[in-house]
Amino acid sequence: MPIKPENRHRYPKDWKAIRAAILERAGHRCHLAHDAEHHQQTAYETRRRPLALRDLFDHA
Numbered sequence: 001m002p003i004k005p006e007n008r009h010r011y012p013k014d015w016k017a018i019r020a021a022i023l024e025r026a027g028h029r030c031h032l033a034h035d036a037e038h039h040q041q042t043a044y045e046t047r048r049r050p051l052a053l054r055d056l057f058d059h060a
Contacts, residue, residue: 022055
């Protein structure tokens with residue numbers, strides 16, 4: 001989903017690179033892709049997890 005021009009100031013200048021690194025690390029999958037029950041829920045039962053700094057760095 002593109003960033004609206006009026007919200008661009010909320011993102012770091014290198015957001016595209018950060019986003020690409022996160023997607024690559026996640027294998028281009030949702031963090032709940034392994035959870036079969038999650039995909040059986042309706043949209044009202046799902047939750048959004050805020051992006052945290054730990055998501056940006058390798059933990060290995």
